[in-house]
Amino acid sequence: QVQLVQSGAEVKKPGASVKVSCKISGSTFTNYDINWVRQAPGQGLEWLGWINSNSGYTGFAQQFEGRGTMTRNTSISTVYMELSSLRSDDTAIYYCAKRMGDAFDIWGQGTMVTVSS
Amino acid sequence: EIVLTQSPATLSLSPGERATLSCRASQSVSTYVAWYQQKPGQAPRLLIYDTSNRAPGIPPRFSGSGSGTDFTLTISSLDPEDFAVYYCQQRRDWLTFGGGTKIEIK
Numbered sequence: 001q002v003q004l005v006q007s008g009a010e011v012k013k014p015g016a017s018v019k020v021s022c023k024i025s026g027s028t029f030t031n032y033d034i035n036w037v038r039q040a041p042g043q044g045l046e047w048l049g050w051i052n053s054n055s056g057y058t059g060f061a062q063q064f065e066g067r068g069t070m071t072r073n074t075s076i077s078t079v080y081m082e083l084s085s086l087r088s089d090d091t092a093i094y095y096c097a098k099r100m101g102d103a104f105d106i107w108g109q110g111t112m113v114t115v116s117s
Numbered sequence: 118e119i120v121l122t123q124s125p126a127t128l129s130l131s132p133g134e135r136a137t138l139s140c141r142a143s144q145s146v147s148t149y150v151a152w153y154q155q156k157p158g159q160a161p162r163l164l165i166y167d168t169s170n171r172a173p174g175i176p177p178r179f180s181g182s183g184s185g186t187d188f189t190l191t192i193s194s195l196d197p198e199d200f201a202v203y204y205c206q207q208r209r210d211w212l213t214f215g216g217g218t219k220i221e222i223k
Contacts, residue, residue: 035212037161045153045161045204045214061211062118095160102208103151103166110160 002027004034004096004108011114017084020111022096024077030054033099036070036081038092039110046092050099051079086115119143121205121215129223136192138218140205145185149209152181152190155217156201164203165190195220 007021022034031054038046049060051070058070069082083090094111097104120143130136140150148168153161163172165181168188178193192199200222205215 037214044217045206047212047214097160100163101166102149103163103172103206104153104161105163105166105172107160107162 002098002106004098004106006094006096006108006111009112009114011116012086013117014087014115016086016115017082018086018113019080019082020094020096020113022079022081022108024053024079024098034079035097035099035104037095037097037104039095040089040092043092048081048083048094053077053079083113086113088115091115119146119207119210119213121207121213123203123205123215123218125218126216128218128220130195130220131223132195132197134195136190136195136199136220138190138192138203138205138220140183140188140190140215142186142188142207142209144210146207146209148184149207150181150183150188151206151208152179153204153206154199154201155204161204192220197222 003025005023010018012018033050035050036048048064051058072079091114096108098106122141124139150168152165155161164175164179169181180191182189202217202219204217
């Protein structure tokens with residue numbers, strides 16, 4: 001049973017960067033597309049981008065190009081999402097999710113990122 | 118960017134009633150539509166993928182239909198655990214989510 005376990009909550013100042021991890025357990029770390037989705041308080045879901053755990057290829061939603069970075073460490077079955085130049089409207093729960101076809105079948109528990117001066 | 122518009126924003130129903138949720142796309146998304154359920158404090162849960170396929174473990178009271186720009190999630194008889202927020206999602210052109218429909222207890 002594949003599980004995604006994310007790192008803990010973060011509090012950052014405006015202009016800083018945050019790096020959230022997502023560890024894949026219960027399966028070999030092969031050829032998954034791990035996506036990142038965020039949810040601002042009381043709001044809907046917003047897709048940020050994806051990384052392939054095997055190749056390291058990434059893709060970003062247009063609004064995060066240049067500000068987002070996704071990486072992986074295959075030795076510890078973990079992918080990372082880093083967002084720079086944080087603003088107050090980046091305050092959200094950040095989820096990693098495994099893609100199955102055109103949908104996301106497995107989700108992490110979420111990581112709260114708070115941007116506040 | 119393909120915009121997904123969900124309606125209604127809120128649906129007030131009683132347990133046992135039928136729920137019909139709509140998701141309309143700004144341009145055709147073929148059948149690349151999924152539906153998720155989200156309860157407070159929880160991550161979204163996949164219900165339906167590729168318009169009409171139930172995810173593993175999802176009860177048969179949940180069904181999806183549609184094509185092109187108009188899609189529907191139907192819950193045939195609401196169970197008390199079904200009161201939640203529901204999102205549609207497309208992956209025809211990059212990826213976007215609808216704004217959500219909340220099903221609340223009447």
